[in-house]
Amino acid sequence: MQSVTGVSIADETAGPHGQSPLAGDGAGTGRLGDRLFGGAAIGAGAIVVGLVTLIGVFLLSQAIPSLMKNEANFLTSTEWSVGGEHPRFGILRLLWVTVLSSLMALAIAVPIGIAVALFITNYAPKWLSKPAASTVDLLAAVPSIIFGLWGLRVLGPHTDGIQNFLRDNLGWFPLFKETTVGSSTTIFLAGIVLAIMILPIITALSREVFAQTPPTHKEGALALGATKWEMIRTAVLPFGKPGVISAAMLGLGRALGETVAVMILISSLAQGTAFSFSLFDGGETFASKIALGAGEFDTPQKTGAYIAAGLVLFILTFIVNAIARIVIERRKAFTE
């Protein structure tokens, strides 16, 4: 099963007869051809490991000089002025906007994604289930800049109503507080568009695990008189839980690193604007800050500051993806 979402549980799918493919170790004859080809394969694997390591090493080594010159606290400052003799920059605001927009996207996309995956695996009539799956997959093929463009020019104005409603009626709640941003281009809008963007990832992976629910579990539930919904709640969902968690994590990773759509969607704030917890504020995420700053990469010191931000983003996505991986690994150990 291949999908445009680029995520899969490939590691879990065993070979055709339930075993992993033959190692054929004895067939490696030690002849020149075998040594060359085997070497090339190991080399390619080493390249992949090397690349990830290099990303970490290079980002770190180029961020350090700038971090040493930084006169503000990198982790707790909300300032961002990277040039000149006295650079002062910190990531607190970037971190907040990144995490807030991604979590909002997750809060919208996970329930819908699970429901769509259940629809495809359990509810859709047979003729519809395959086309439905490819349709949702197609959403992942839309380039992010087009999501941004569409969100800004088409969807944005339609969200004015709900944004104003929340601001006016729930303004006492810190997340919905009034801010200086007048238009619809807020973290709120970015959260909605990000949710649409990660929906196919969450759906694709959840669908794969739901489809693997042992038929005997489902039949057992139905035989005991469960309705279809009760069968899903007692057999399908518990079985798919680890898969759904790792799907959500992968979606979160994608949302944290999304660049162009967010860059287009959220208005930048003027230097020195007071920090606000509100969803209706503007600002930048790590990724959009780096993309917007690309024109400023003229001295190593400035570039280094952005690279430091990129490093934090890399670590953040590394952790999130590693959790996704560990959850699925543990499920594997559990089901075998």
Place this chain on the structure above:
Amino acid sequence: MTAITNDFPRDHSLAEPRDLDLGGKSGGRALKNSIATFVMWAAFAIAVIPLVWILVTVAVKGGHLILDSTWWTNSQQGVTARREGGGAVHAIQGTLIQGLVTALISVPIGVLTAVYLVEYGRGRFARTVSFMVDILTGVPSIVAGLFIYAVFVNAFGFQRSGIFVCFALTLLMIPVVVRSTEEMLKLVPNELREAAYALGVPKWKTIFSVVLPTAFSGIITGVLLGLARVMGETAPLLILGPYTKAIATDLFGGNMATLPTMINQDRDQAVTLPAYDRIWAAALTLILLILLLNLLGRLASRFSKV
């Protein structure tokens, strides 16, 4: 009442046996069940709305421009935001060239890594490689761009150019190729390998002339889908590939236009200007290109032998 026989449906779309009426469910449970069914259908509808909305928007706003033949033959050289005309051939060319070079670099590495993982890899190093592929899948595209910038521009002092965009895109494409190839290789029946070994064929030849050809169309599908993904990437291009309105085909020097950067260039233009229409036309061109790759990918999987 009919007895339950062995032809009780065992597929995933397990239907409730209709004629097995054991007195019915209580109202509340039936209601919950109906609500759940409704919610599932509604969720699917919600998921489809944005896709249709985006496709229709782009087609309606950009359709008239791409029907004009100049769109496919001219560049934007000398065309300002206030003037009509010009085409996207410079950007289409750039996107295709960069995509092709990216594929040329990442396919060998990706396929070989997958061969390693499926045919050779056992033990700790294989698990590390597999883990790193997952991490690479999750590396944000902007970080990939930033990394290539840090290495080649910052550390080695090169100028920004198209080839570095390809390097950054390679980082994003490798994991897609690895994962899809891996899945296809796992589907190749062991009997084929055993037959080859039994004939005394060395391992590398077995992989090269039995396993890989059997999985070929599946690998092609993966490559095309991976290509579709990287061609729509914008973030690394913002850092590494400055836009130009002219036709430029030199990967190793100078600016080079691509469809995403063409859209990005004019995205803030006012609705009344001709440039505004050109953004949507460029967006439509990009979507069509990516849909075409997806379609070809799916077509290739039809010819799959496994």
